[in-house]
Structure formats: structure tokens, C-alpha cells
Amino acid sequence: ALIRSGITRTWHDPQLAQGQLINGCLMTVVCYVSAPGLRAVLLQTMCVILIFGMVSLRARETRQVGGTAIVLVLGALWVQLTQAAPDVDMSSEIMKVVVACLVFAQITVYSYNASDLRSRVIREHRAITQAVEQVHDLLVHDPLTGLFNRAYLLEQLERERQRFARSQRRFCVAMIDLD
Numbered sequence: 060a061l062i063r064s065g066i067t068r069t070w071h072d073p074q075l076a077q078g079q080l081i082n083g084c085l086m087t088v089v090c091y092v093s094a095p096g097l098r099a100v101l102l103q104t105m106c107v108i109l110i111f112g113m114v115s116l117r118a119r120e121t122r123q124v125g126g127t128a129i130v131l132v133l134g135a136l137w138v139q140l141t142q143a144a145p146d147v148d149m150s151s152e153i154m155k156v157v158v159a160c161l162v163f164a165q166i167t168v169y170s171y172n173a174s175d176l177r178s179r180v181i182r183e184h185r186a187i188t189q190a191v192e193q194v195h196d197l198l199v200h201d202p203l204t205g206l207f208n209r210a211y212l213l214e215q216l217e218r219e220r221q222r223f224a225r226s227q228r229r230f231c232v233a234m235i236d237l238d
Contacts, residue, residue: 061075062075076112076115076116076120077116077120077123077124079112080108080109080112080113080116080124081124081127083105083108083112084105084108084109084124084127084128084131085131087101087104087105087108088101088105088131088132088134088135091105091132091135092135092138092139095144095147098152098155099155102132102155102156102159105128105132105159105163106159106162106163106166109124109125109128109163109166109167109170110166110170112124113125113166113167113170113174114170114173116170116174117174117178118171118174118175118178120174121167121170121171121174122167122171124167125163125164125166125167125170125171126167128163128167129160129163129164132156132159132160132163133156133160135156136152136153136156139152198210199211199214216232219232
């Protein structure tokens with residue numbers, strides 16, 4: 060409802076991805092504790108949640124979600140240890156949770172690096188775009204008067220010719236040479 064209403068557009072995370080990921084991990088851990096027969100599948104599900112969810116996060120958010128997932132799984136292990144049933148092999152459960160935490164940490168590191176790289180690419184793209192705009196501005200303005208030069212005129216004529224070719228609406232050009 061928040062996303063559909065448009066309220067979240069001004070928020071740092073407009074799609075609420077971080078909250079959804081943490082909620083998904085929390086629900087998975089609750090199921091992990093309460094459904095012993097599904098524990099292996101639930102750990103795999105949590106990996107999938109993290110892999111596909113962290114794609115849209117910023118670097119800092121990636122660390123927060125990954126850390127939260129690890130803390131939640133370790134908390135689930137603690138609950139298991141305090142309420143250990145006699146038929147459960149705790150050494151096996153500890154090993155599964157340790158491996159899951161290592162996988163979550165790897166997912167977090169890779170997602171963090173990808174987010175950091177994406178941020179750098181966006182910054183560099185902006186810098187290149189600004190540089191291209193500056194070069195274009197230098198190309199179409201006369202350095203002495205600051206007025207548009209012949210290159211700009213030719214660019215505008217070509218744009219009008221293309222528009223004429225698409226719409227068949229005529230145009231007229233008047234040139235005056237002032238010396």
C-alpha cells in the first residue's frame with residue numbers, strides 16, 4: 060500500500076527492499092525453528108532470498124541485511140540449543156548453521172562489491188555525461204561572443220530535416236550574414 064500510494068518515492072529505499080528482505084529472513088527463521096523437517100530447505104530458501112533481494116540494495120544496506128540474516132540464524136541455533144529435543148543431532152544442526160552463515164557472509168560480500176561497483180559506475184557515468192555536455196557546449200558556442208556558431212546551426216538544420224522526414228511538415232530557413 061505504501062509503494063502504490065507513492066509515499067515511498069521520496070524515501071531512501073523507495074521499494075522497501077531492505078525491510079522486505081529482513082522480514083523474509085525473519086519469517087524463514089521462525090519457520091526454521093518451528094518446522095524441523097524443513098530446516099535444510101528453509102536455509103536454502105534464505106540463500107535465495109538474499110541472492111535475489113540484495114541486487115537492488117546499496118552497499119551499506121547489503122551489509123545490514125547480511126548481518127541481520129546471520130544473527131537471525133545464529134539466534135535460531137541458540138533457540139535449538141536451549142530447547143534441544145533428544146532425537147535431534149545437534150552437531151549436524153550446528154554444522155548446517157555454520158555453513159549457512161558462511162554462505163550468507165559470502166553472499167553479503169559479493170553483493171556489497173557489486174553494489175559498490177554499481178555506485179562507482181553511476182558516478183563515472185555522470186562525470187562522463189557532464190564532460191560530454193561541456194565539450195558539446197564548447198563546440199556549439201563561439202568563444203568570443205558566446206553565441207551559437209555554425210556547427211550548432213548545422214545541427215539544428217539536421218534535426219529539422221529529420222523531423223520533416225518523419226512528419227512531412229514543411230519548414231523554412233532564412234539566413235542573414237551580418238559582417
